Amino acid sequence: MQKKQFKTSMTPSRIHIIGKGAIGLLLSYYLANKSNNLVTLCQRKKREEFTFSYQKLNLIEKINLTFDNVHEDKISFLIIPTKSYDVVTAFLSIKARLTDNAVIILCHNGMGTIEKIEPLLSQKQSLFFLTTTMGAFKKNNNLLIHTGSGPSSLGAINQSAIKHKISVFKFLANSIPHMSLSENIQQLLWRKLMINIAINPLSAIFNVKNGALNQPQFALKIFQLLYEAYLVANKEGVKLSFPEILNSAYTVMAATDQNYSSMNRDLNLGNKTEISAISGYIVNLAKQHNIEAPHNKDVYSILSAQYKK
Template sequence: MASAQPQCSIVGQGAIGLLAASRLQLAGWAVDLWLRQPNPLRIDFHPLQGPGQSLNFAACQRPAELLFIPVKAYAALPCLQQLQPLLQPGTQIVISHNGMPDLATLQRHVTVNQGLWFLSTSQAAMRTATGVRHTGAGSSVLAALNDTALSSQPKVEPWLNTALGPLTITADIQPALWRKLAINAAINPLTAIHGINNGALAAAEFQAQLEAIVSEVCVVAAAEGMHLPLAETLQQVQQVIAATAANYSSMLQDVRVGRRTELAAITGYIVNTAARHGLAVPANQALWQALASTA
């Protein structure tokens, strides 16, 4: 079965990347990993339902024509720049990270015969000591960022639908990016500051703060020409809190091990965009100040 599918490569061994790699391999796709240390990787994969499985992944020396880059926001451009000399003509490059991406800059770092995509996902996964656990069912939104990507949709759609579907392809990913930004802005900094799992944010003590954070994101979105309804967005935040209750956010995990966070692409983006429009965002500003040393 694997031979019927194109080869694909996934960068790194973060939770979403390993979730995608595991789902692809189990569905018969040929998938390898681009790692800092190019050694084969054996992981234990725990799906939402059913028993766990041990999976083996080869380390690639040259990325395949289908390339998924699910890295931290600050690493996306350096990673693309590092890999660019190794990429084939016709490579389809899919980037995914938390926070608001700089799509224009990413577009400038691909050639005219390479497809560039951005994917926003609500699938939830967590690294374990030996692998990855799929911790929350979600979906993904994918957008082509250039003409070469558009012409390659029949090749890319089944790949990513298998990896992180159900998949929706859209001509305009901005609404999905703003919705995801609001969710990240509400959950990630608070869990990082208080050292709690996502589910703890359902407590009454956090509701006023969550509403203030999300309300400010909606105001900033409106200033950027994006309609983000407050009640609907708050409901989405609560749904994610419930669906990922046992999860520890990536920002909290980064803080705990002294790793750089994605705060600049999440809360920092909100604070800086608000400043451009002369808007006050005190709830987000307080989060930024509390965690600025991690950005």
């Protein structure tokens, strides 16, 4: 059933979403089908239109999208749910069309994009980050399968976003399930990073589902990967509790036990992985802080050697 549109001071007349990927289509489904918002998809190839469907168990629905074929209208509310390595290019492809007070929401795994995007914004443009633990994949070009439900969290990055965070949060929470507003964006990003540090590289290297990492033969490696990342986080001034991050890695493993991680899927499909924004991010910061991080270095080298394009 569609909800009535919920108005706040930041309610956009149209939402632009970059890319026809799994998370882009999932967010489109919630924002368009559940709350009657006008959602426009921006694709790499001009003048391409598809019909996209959403499937969850026996429910199949057409996603109510429009397509960004004119490339002229202004963009006031933009979501960028691309892979981490595509974020900057995707943003630059659209930057000139952003309104002076546009809302820009990054949504991806891994780190390293905020510091590149934030300086490119004007004072009144608001930058947010949305993390999600929902799971989805595209069975084919036109069909999105929603595989997992879970919390999503919004964090404000810059001053303008801090000013508008309540309105933007209320607007999104009206459509997207299990949304929360994070008051500590650094903690939010690092906590998600830790989960990906523990699960993604090992599930890809050993070609196993997330749940298999619960076995004792992976326990030491997971501990070592997380401990190195924890030391780095400390040096960065991010205060985390090591038992808590270890516990949440195992909780997510159990909650997603039948899933293959995104890195596992990317590796198997011959796609570029997000290893640079996950383990590579830790390796670089460890070097800057003179911290030894041999275990993250190891998985980073193995996985970066797998993709050579």
